[in-house]
Amino acid sequence: MVPAKKPAKTVLPFKEEFDLSAAQAATASIGTTRAPAGKCSIECPRCPTSIPGFDRLVEGGLVCGSSVVLAGGCGSGKSTFAMQFLYNGAMTGEPGIYVTFEQEPQDLRDMAVRFGMDLPALEAKGLISIISVDPSKIMNLVKEGYGQIVEEVRKIGAKRVVIDSLSAFEVMLKDDFERRRVLFNFSRWLKKKGCTTILISEIGKSIANERQFDVSEFMADGVIVLYDVLQQSVRERAIEVLKMRQTKILRKICPFRFESNGVVVYPDEEIFTMG
Ligand SMILES: Nc1ncnc2c1ncn2[C@@H]1O[C@H](COP(=O)(O)OP(=O)(O)OP(=O)(O)O)[C@@H](O)[C@H]1O
Numbered sequence: 485m486v487p488a489k490k491p492a493k494t495v496l497p498f499k500e501e502f503d504l505s506a507a508q509a510a511t512a513s514i515g516t517t518r519a520p521a522g523k524c525s526i527e528c529p530r531c532p533t534s535i536p537g538f539d540r541l542v543e544g545g546l547v548c549g550s551s552v553v554l555a556g557g558c559g560s561g562k563s564t565f566a567m568q569f570l571y572n573g574a575m576t577g578e579p580g581i582y583v584t585f586e587q588e589p590q591d592l593r594d595m596a597v598r599f600g601m602d603l604p605a606l607e608a609k610g611l612i613s614i615i616s617v618d619p620s621k622i623m624n625l626v627k628e629g630y631g632q633i634v635e636e637v638r639k640i641g642a643k644r645v646v647i648d649s650l651s652a653f654e655v656m657l658k659d660d661f662e663r664r665r666v667l668f669n670f671s672r673w674l675k676k677k678g679c680t681t682i683l684i685s686e687i688g689k690s691i692a693n694e695r696q697f698d699v700s701e702f703m704a705d706g707v708i709v710l711y712d713v714l715q716q717s718v719r720e721r722a723i724e725v726l727k728m729r730q731t732k733i734l735r736k737i738c739p740f741r742f743e744s745n746g747v748v749v750y751p752d753e754e755i756f757t758m759g
């Protein structure tokens with residue numbers, strides 16, 4: 485008698501970092517998952533950045549639990565904007581974590597204090613935590629399921645997270661598929677924990693039309709771009725929301741400035757017309 489053929493083992497194309505069951509991962513991996521019936525709601529809870537002028541561009545704030553790419557050239561104001569988002573959240577009782585692959589925590593504290601954000605006081609209260617990761621350790625971090633970040637999110641009950649920057653991942657994860665997988669799993673885990681996340685992305689050119697969009701921008705729920713526009717010999721800073729799922733966005737490039745309290749956006753003004 486011919487022995488019954490063993491059913492072929494499902495081979496997962498990748499290891500699931502987080503707590504999804506193997507069955508879900510297997511079906512998801514071959515693209516046949518039927519989405520479970522879910523609740524639909526027109527109400528979409530917002531997570532205000534409270535950055536002066538900005539929330540008017542996005543119906544009052546980022547969508548709670550969303551992952552938003554904040555892209556900009558060097559010195560365009562990415563870290564300041566992201567720090568204000570964390571700080572303003574912490575001031576209303578929403579703990580936040582700033583993960584930096586780029587800067588020393590003390591530099592970030594100094595930058596925040598210069599704009600009137602008393603970061604050390606909020607750190608002491610457990611409302612803000614800065615995690616500094618050596619870029620060369622990113623692969624370990626990914627392999628360990630983001631151990632250090634995950635632990636800190638749980639420890640302080642973070643509701644807001646900043647990753648500064650995705651470019652560090654891009655250097656380590658050259659393959660588009662791998663990067664998509666890693667970012668997707670990480671964003672999904674943060675969403676499950678109820679965290680609203682800003683993913684900082686460094687771009688080389690100041691005008692979005694001149695560049696290719698990155699995989700992360702297609703995957704993210706939202707994309708905000710910071711520009712440094714040049715007219716003759718004068719530069720002006722500007723901000724645009726390119727995409728924000730579930731949100732009617734103001735489709736306009738708005739000027740912004742660094743003021744004593746950090747970034748201030750002017751939605752009613754035009755670039756190069758402000759005094
Ligand atoms: N008080 C201020 N007034 C005007 N501009 C300021 C002030 N303080 C800092 N800046 C500008 O802010 C920029 C740095 O801001 P920030 O660190 O947020 O930018 P970034 O995009 O994160 O930079 P990087 O590419 O280095 O990460 C610099 O270009 C600096 O000139």
Ligand SMILES: [Mg+2]
Binds near residue numbers: 562564586648
């Ligand atoms: Mg920065």
